[in-house]
Amino acid sequence: xxxxxxxxxxxxxxxxxxxxxxxxxISGHDNLYWYRRVMGKEIKFLLHFxxxxxxxxSGMPNNRFLAERTGxxxxxxxxxxxxxxxxxxxxxxxxQERGLAxxxxxxxxxxxxxxxxx
Amino acid sequence: DAKxxxxxxxxxxxxxxxxxxxxxxxxxxxDYIHWYRQLPSQxxxxxxxxxxxxxxxxxxxxxxxxxxxxxxxxLHRATxxxxxxxxxxxxxxxxxxxxxxxGTKLNVKP
Numbered sequence: 296x297x298x299x300x301x302x303x304x305x306x307x308x309x310x311x312x313x314x315x316x317x318x319x320x321i322s323g324h325d326n327l328y329w330y331r332r333v334m335g336k337e338i339k340f341l342l343h344f345x346x347x348x349x350x351x352x353s354g355m356p357n358n359r360f361l362a363e364r365t366g367x368x369x370x371x372x373x374x375x376x377x378x379x380x381x382x383x384x385x386x387x388x389x390x391q392e393r394g395l396a397x398x399x400x401x402x403x404x405x406x407x408x409x410x411x412x413x
Numbered sequence: 414d415a416k417x418x419x420x421x422x423x424x425x426x427x428x429x430x431x432x433x434x435x436x437x438x439x440x441x442x443x444d445y446i447h448w449y450r451q452l453p454s455q456x457x458x459x460x461x462x463x464x465x466x467x468x469x470x471x472x473x474x475x476x477x478x479x480x481x482x483x484x485x486x487x488l489h490r491a492t493x494x495x496x497x498x499x500x501x502x503x504x505x506x507x508x509x510x511x512x513x514x515x516g517t518k519l520n521v522k523p
Contacts, residue, residue: 328509330511337515339513340510343509401459401462402509406456407455
């Protein structure tokens with residue numbers, strides 16, 4: 296079974312440019328999460344999709360970040376325009392269960408996309 | 414957000430047991446306790462989880478205090494590959510997002 300994949304593995308862009316990160320969850324997983332770790336900080340939750348719907352986007356830092364999950368399969372996270380403080384590693388995770396079962400469910404993480412904004 | 418407290422770092426010798434503690438004094442009755450680890454340059458990886466009873470799997474054991482205010486991840490025989498940052502995470506009913514703290518960086522000496 297293929298795990299969570301993320302593309303690209305590394306992206307270097309100039310401040311003010313746009314970058315789109317992609318995440319392919321494990322097939323059949325309705326839940327998809329985005330997290331990020333910025334330099335020297337802890338891994339922070341960004342948002343949670345259930346199928347194509349945003350269940351929780353309380354962690355999105357500002358309106359420069361746009362996440363989509365059309366068709367409930369892969370997801371994209373667009374940063375436009377990118378700022379220096381957006382540099383970090385962006386992780387995607389997926390899981391299967393919801394509700395109380397979701398609380399005990401395993402989240403499977405991708406390897407992350409390292410974003411560098413110059 | 415249910416908070417967890419872990420030591421910043423721990424050290425172990427290879428092939429010896431390791432006990433990684435976690436305090437979660439504000440845990441709610443339906444919160445699950447998860448442990449994940451992150452190897453260098455990789456995404457977090459599931460280790461084990463539990464609710465009230467102690468749990469064992471092929472990777473580790475999880476010992477949960479009777480009052481559930483603390484738990485301990487037990488690696489029975491540490492290997493060099495177990496060197497990683499270990500995170501203790503609580504999840505609540507219908508709030509599946511993970512709150513990662515700073516974790517415990519485990520160093521395993523040969």
